Amino acid sequence: MRLTRRRSLLLLTTSAVLLASVLVYLYLMSKADESGTYTQARDLIRQIKQNDSQWENEILKARTSINYNYDPLVWPVVEMKRLWRAFESIETRNQHGNSPAWRQAYADYQQAFEEKANYVERFKSHNAVLRNSLAFLPAAADGIQAQLGQLADADALRLHNISTDTYDLMLSSLEFAQMTTDDKAADILVGLNKLAVNKERLPLEFHAPIDTLSNHIALILREQPKVNQLLEQIGALPVAAHLDAIAMMLDRDERTALLVNQRYHFYLLVFSTLLVLLLLYMAVWLLRSFGEINRVNRALVVANDELEQRVARRTQALTQASAALQREIDERKLLESQLVQSEKLASLGQLAAGIAHEVNNPIGFVSSNLGALGTYFARLQDMLKAYRDAEPAIGPATLQASLVKLRSEMELAYILDDIPLLISESKDGISRVGQIVRDLKDFSRVDSSQDWQWANLHQGIDSTLNIAASELKYKADLVKQYGVLPEVECLPSQINQVIMNLVVNAAHAMGTERGTITVRTGCANDDKVWIEVADNGCGIPAQSLQKIFDPFYTTKPVGQGTGLGLSLSYGIIKRHCGEIHVHSEVGVGTTFRVELPVRQAQAAIR
Amino acid sequence: MPIHPPFRTCAGVLLLLVPSIGLAQAIGGPLTPLPAVPALAPERVELGRKLFNDPRLSSNASLACASCHRLDQGGADGQVRSLGVDGKPLPVNTPSVFNASLNFRQFWDGRAQTLEEQAHLVVQRPGEMGSDWQVVVQRIAADPSYRAGFAKAYGKAVDEHTLQDALATFQRTLLTPDSRFDRYLQGDTEILSKDEKYGYARFQEYGCIACHQGVNIGGNMLQKFGVLGDFFADRGNPTPADLGRFNVTGDEEDRHVFKVPSLRNVAVTAPYFHDGSAPTLEAAVDVMFRYQLGRTPSTDDKALIIQFLKTLTGEWEGKPL
Incomplete structure (x- = not known):
């Protein structure tokens, strides 16, 4: 698998490289690079030709002017050489010079150019001296004429002839410069001979000027044909024609190259079209496979989503189960703690009931004994009254006096008055103890703690309030607003417990100021009663309100509250299929309302 | 040609003067x-100056270019014919090196087309510097300061062409x-x-x-x-x-x-x-x-x-x- 993949990769790379090389090859072959050097080369040839014609122009100027600057005849040579070198370097790159035709054309041009340069060089030399002599000629002749004019004693006719001969010779020479013919040359030779003859006839001072003139005319005779010949040779040299030939060859090669370029252009076009088609095909193919991949991808995504949803559902179920379990655990814990609390209370109740029972007996006999004591003392009083009445009958006055004294010292009269009071207060006290014990018994109902029974709620509330009185009396005034209640089927001790919790909470809600706790009862309808415990204490903040029935929730300092009171109460009321509501306003007070069914449904009683 | 002399005189003068004056x-x-001194690569000019004064260009290291072309003596040496490397007079008088770059050819007989060619010929001509370019290149290349100079100015090693180019470049600055x-x-x-x-x-x-x-x-x-x-x-x-x-x-x-x-x-x-x-x-x-x-x-x-x-x-x- 891996091997085939590598092989296909290799194949792909190879074909890509192959296609790219073909493309590059065709591009290079069809590129206009050649025409770039073509225009360059063409331009160089044009410039060379331009220099050549400038050169010729300067030659024309040189042959007609006297004081000529020959620099312009030097520059074209330098420039043409430079241009030719540039041309050659371009053409060497183009490999044109390889064909015999090209080599021939180069050689032809170079030969013509060298010859021309050579001829121009000679032309310069000869032309310079020729122009000089031609310019000097009139002055030289005039000098001789002037000298002749100064000869006073000579033969006038002979002098005139010599003068005319000199003029003729000079003019012939000048004409010769314009129209170089053999006739003129012969004329000049004749003239020179005449001048030589004339010289002999003239005085010695004429010899030097005449020699000078002769020399210069001889020079003209010698140099003018040479200059003319050089000019002809220069004119005959086909430098421009060779340049034209090279230009034509360049054009021809360029046309050929252009044709080749066009052909390759066409190939390039065809090849590019094929490539584009191939690319299009591949694009379509790619798109299609992309579609397939997308489809599969989408399916995968869907499957994945489903899986995720399932996982989420499972997770949720698990979470729910876990939450339920947690709740159950919490409930168990709560129940457990409530059970513990109940047990504690129950045992406390039993203890209280036991004590009450035990205290009941002494109370009984103390009470009955106090009754008997009262009766007995009344009888004693009667007896003592009889004794006092009998006093005057006592004989001895001293005895009588000591009795009176003793009686007043003892304050018998006061004692006699006070004892019945003491007895009645004791009776009262003992009856109150009895009441307390009864209340304790009522509250705990230890005798029938877990039994459902029909109970008078007011009785339970009262005894509960009595028990809690010590907690309340310093904090709040208790107001009872009892309605008429039927007996209610309930677990009285537990209901008492609820009332106890509510009242104690209400007391705790009081601030520094003494408040009022109002306990109301009433019938909601035939089978429902309600009990309200309202206070005007600090109230419960809204955020705490929903937590107050949670187990272990407390706002009291650690150690003072278990946080179980209300939760326990809630549990108790729920067991009674009743409801407990709270309405609270911070700073105004809190009202707890407990609603209980008068009769318990059979199912609830277990 | 029967033309009256005075007229012919006038015609002749006209014939000559009209084109000459006009043109x-x-x-x-x-x-x-003279044109301004051309702005040439200063490193090359400096190398040329050094070489111009360097007798190692001659076979027995006795003559530099400057020995005959003395820049303080008009670019020549005032001698009828300078003495060559062998102590014998050269065939021709030494021309001035000043403004030589403006001459269309070099030497009295115009043998050299360029200053480079001139340097080439002088160095190896037996009577003059009598040396050999291979030897000159070896000697110059053996000098570290030249090696560094040429590497900097030409980006390549010392050879015959760079030596001649440096010499010619220096001489192109010798305008007066x-x-x-x-x-x-x-x-x-x-x-x-x-x-x-x-x-x-x-x-x-x-x-x-x-x-x-x-x-x-x-x-x-x-x-x-x-x-x-x-x-x-x-x-x-x-x-x-x-x-x-x-x-x-x-x-x-x-x-x-x-x-x-x-x-x-x-x-x-x-x-x-x-x-x-x-x-x-x-x-x-x-x-x-x-x-x-x-x-x-x-x-x-x-x-x-x-x-x-x-x-x-x-x-x-x-x-x-």
């Missing part, structure tokens, strides 16, 4: 001032601008005295200017020495060097043909001619009148011309030559 105005003066005559040409017409201006006029009238023209006042053409007289017969003791360009081309027409030398700084580059036969300007001007112009000037005219020639001395490094 003389059209092409401007035949002499032009600001001669009084150049300043005259540039428009400062007051700088020449009346006599000097007359001298210039004579220089043109006698036809000196036919050959000594252009930017270098000569140096742009070849000319036969002895157009109107046989200089060599009169001088005697013919030498092979007297054949001039004939020695290069073998063409009979080139016998006694030489490059027309530049007249720039002519007053400070005596002796004159290829053979150094004219020790003074006067002697040289005399020879020129006799053999080249075929004319006899008045003493005054000659003196004026010589005065003019003295205005052609330029400056180098800010000092007159």
Whole structure:
């Protein structure tokens, strides 16, 4: 698998490289690079030709002017050489010079150019001296004429002839410069001979000027044909024609190259079209496979989503189960703690009931004994009254006096008055103890703690309030607003417990100021009663309100509250299929309302 | 041709003057001032200067270019013929190196087309520096400062071509601008005295200017020495060097043909001619009148011309030559 993949990769790379090389090859072959050097080369040839014609122009100027600057005849040579070198370097790159035709054309041009340069060089030399002599000629002749004019004693006719001969010779020479013919040359030779003859006839001072003139005319005779010949040779040299030939060859090669370029252009076009088609095909193919991949991808995504949803559902179920379990655990814990609390209370109740029972007996006999004591003392009083009445009958006055004294010292009269009071207060006290014990018994109902029974709620509330009185009396005034209640089927001790919790909470809600706790009862309808415990204490903040029935929730300092009171109460009321509501306003007070069914449904009683 | 003489005179004068005057105005003066010193790569110029003064270019390390082309002596050495590496006189007089780059060819016989070629020939010519380029390259390349210099200036090692290029580049900077005559040409017409201006006029009238023209006042053409007289017969003791360009081309027409030398700084580059036969300007001007112009000037005219020639001395490094 891996091997085939590598092989296909290799194949792909190879074909890509192959296609790219073909493309590059065709591009290079069809590129206009050649025409770039073509225009360059063409331009160089044009410039060379331009220099050549400038050169010729300067030659024309040189042959007609006297004081000529020959620099312009030097520059074209330098420039043409430079241009030719540039041309050659371009053409060497183009490999044109390889064909015999090209080599021939180069050689032809170079030969013509060298010859021309050579001829121009000679032309310069000869032309310079020729122009000089031609310019000097009139002055030289005039000098001789002037000298002749100064000869006073000579033969006038002979002098005139010599003068005319000199003029003729000079003019012939000048004409010769314009129209170089053999006739003129012969004329000049004749003239020179005449001048030589004339010289002999003239005085010695004429010899030097005449020699000078002769020399210069001889020079003209010698140099003018040479200059003319050089000019002809220069004119005959086909430098421009060779340049034209090279230009034509360049054009021809360029046309050929252009044709080749066009052909390759066409190939390039065809090849590019094929490539584009191939690319299009591949694009379509790619798109299609992309579609397939997308489809599969989408399916995968869907499957994945489903899986995720399932996982989420499972997770949720698990979470729910876990939450339920947690709740159950919490409930168990709560129940457990409530059970513990109940047990504690129950045992406390039993203890209280036991004590009450035990205290009941002494109370009984103390009470009955106090009754008997009262009766007995009344009888004693009667007896003592009889004794006092009998006093005057006592004989001895001293005895009588000591009795009176003793009686007043003892304050018998006061004692006699006070004892019945003491007895009645004791009776009262003992009856109150009895009441307390009864209340304790009522509250705990230890005798029938877990039994459902029909109970008078007011009785339970009262005894509960009595028990809690010590907690309340310093904090709040208790107001009872009892309605008429039927007996209610309930677990009285537990209901008492609820009332106890509510009242104690209400007391705790009081601030520094003494408040009022109002306990109301009433019938909601035939089978429902309600009990309200309202206070005007600090109230419960809204955020705490929903937590107050949670187990272990407390706002009291650690150690003072278990946080179980209300939760326990809630549990108790729920067991009674009743409801407990709270309405609270911070700073105004809190009202707890407990609603209980008068009769318990059979199912609830277990 | 029966034409009346006076008329013919007029016709002849017209024939000659009309085209010459007309064209003389059209092409401007035949002499032009020196161009500015070209701005060339300073490292190459410096290398050239060093090489120019380096005797290692000669076979026995006794001669540098500067030994004969002394820049403090008008670019030559004042000798009739300088002594070569073997202590024997060279065939021809040493021409000035100043403004040589403006000459259309180098050497008296115009053998070299370029300064590079000139350097090439001088170094290996037996009588002159008598060396061999291979040896020169070896010697120069052995010098670390040259090696570094060439690497910096040319980006490559020392070789024959870079050596010659450096030498030629240096020589292209050896121009002597600001001669009084150049300043005259540039428009400062007051700088020449009346006599000097007359001298210039004579220089043109006698036809000196036919050959000594252009930017270098000569140096742009070849000319036969002895157009109107046989200089060599009169001088005697013919030498092979007297054949001039004939020695290069073998063409009979080139016998006694030489490059027309530049007249720039002519007053400070005596002796004159290829053979150094004219020790003074006067002697040289005399020879020129006799053999080249075929004319006899008045003493005054000659003196004026010589005065003019003295205005052609330029400056180098800010000092007159």
